[in-house]
Amino acid sequence: MLVLSRRRGEGVTIGPDIKVIVLGIKDGQVRLGIEAPHHIEVHRDEVYARILRENRSAAQTGVIPIDAFRRLCEREPGSRGDGTSRP
DSSP, rough: OOOOOTTTTEEETTTTTTTEEEEEEEEEEEEEEOOOTTTTTOOHHHHHHHHHHHHHHHHHOOOOHHHHHHEEEHHHHHBBBOOOOOO
């Protein structure tokens, strides 16, 4: 791990496209500005951990209750189930 000291207004460049700038420091918190290309996802650690959990949960194969399956089968073709229909 690279450990650096930076002051307000100073930054760090990661590769050719990513820049992290210290915007402010107050009450033990650091405000960071991050400049990155749109195709690079930037998340806080706690948000990224939740995304991973949700993705794992969605990827698990589940069993749909038979009554829910029957309701899905009884819907009209093209129906969205919310009173509207697909174009």
